[in-house]
Amino acid sequence: MTDDPYLHELEVEVDADIRMNAAGTPGEDELGSPDEWLLDPVEVEVEAVGAGGLEIVQTLLGALAAAFPDDLRPWPYGKLATGRAVERLLAEGRLAGLLDPTGRISPSAHDGLAELLAQDGA
DSSP: OOSOHHHHHHHHHHHHHHHHHHTTOOOGGGSOOGGGOSOOOOOOOOOOOSTTHHHHHHHHHHHHHHHOTTTOOOOOSOHHHHHHHHHHHHHTTTTTTOBOTTSOBOHHHHHHHHHHHHHTTO
């Protein structure tokens, strides 16, 4: 466990991915083409494959957070859980007005999405 909030979020996401894999949850390659998705999230995914992998990711996350403090937020929820939550909100009509013209979730929608995911224990 770490005191660094970004490392903590990384640990949470990795643990969730491990649990999903163990449970036989479909992988991202089984979710269809991005052209078929209902939204287009803007995200950065980093996989450090060198000897200093975790340290490199920590440094990168810290630098990004410092450079864009008002524009980035940790997202401890996996892609599958997030996609299912978006589908649920969309089906319930709760995303009306929260998608930008390109189909991306607007910044104001993320708080509600995070709240739903936290309630679901994602």
